[in-house]
Amino acid sequence: MRITRFIAALAMTVYLSTACTVLSTDFSNKNALSGTEWTLVSSGKADAEKPVTTGTHITLIFDASGQASGHSGCNSYSGKVIVGSGFALRPSEIAFSDMSSTMMACAEVDKMELEQHYLTALQAATFYKLTGDPNVTHSRYLTLTVNDGTRLTFVQGTSGGV
Numbered sequence: 001m002r003i004t005r006f007i008a009a010l011a012m013t014v015y016l017s018t019a020c021t022v023l024s025t026d027f028s029n030k031n032a033l034s035g036t037e038w039t040l041v042s043s044g045k046a047d048a049e050k051p052v053t054t055g056t057h058i059t060l061i062f063d064a065s066g067q068a069s070g071h072s073g074c075n076s077y078s079g080k081v082i083v084g085s086g087f088a089l090r091p092s093e094i095a096f097s098d099m100s101s102t103m104m105a106c107a108e109v110d111k112m113e114l115e116q117h118y119l120t121a122l123q124a125a126t127f128y129k130l131t132g133d134p135n136v137t138h139s140r141y142l143t144l145t146v147n148d149g150t151r152l153t154f155v156q157g158t159s160g161g162v
Contacts, residue, residue: 041153044151058072068096079123138156
């Protein structure tokens with residue numbers, strides 16, 4: 001009897017995992033973020049955002065298959081992302097999951113602290129907002145917001161080091 005329950009539970013887990021994976025890669029708003037690259041320009045609480053330290057290059061790339069990746073200051077990272085109405089999310093909502101990162105040590109303590117703050121906030125982000133003109137280079141901004149008020153603000157494109 002225990003083996004039958006175990007097999008049934010295992011089958012249900014595989015089924016639900018497969019169903020969630022299929023749904024999470026189906027953006028309802030693919031044109032908004034899919035295929036874009038962003039560079040972090042500031043982070044922190046809404047009333048106390050700080051600019052990214054000069055020489056620190058933190059990026060966020062969204063691909064068409066529901067993956068997010070980038071460079072977090074010292075390391076590379078990647079994971080899944082659901083944007084907008086995908087799998088029960090409202091249009092301005094975003095969710096990152098299954099995030100992984102390389103584990104190289106940062107030579108500078110402030111860079112390592114910023115990287116840890118960034119990765120923690122990225123995984124906890126729940127809302128996104130796009131502002132600016134999509135037709136003018138470096139004038140479009142993406143703000144990710146965490147429920148505690150932490151914000152990550154990006155400019156579209158890369159600057160080679162902010």
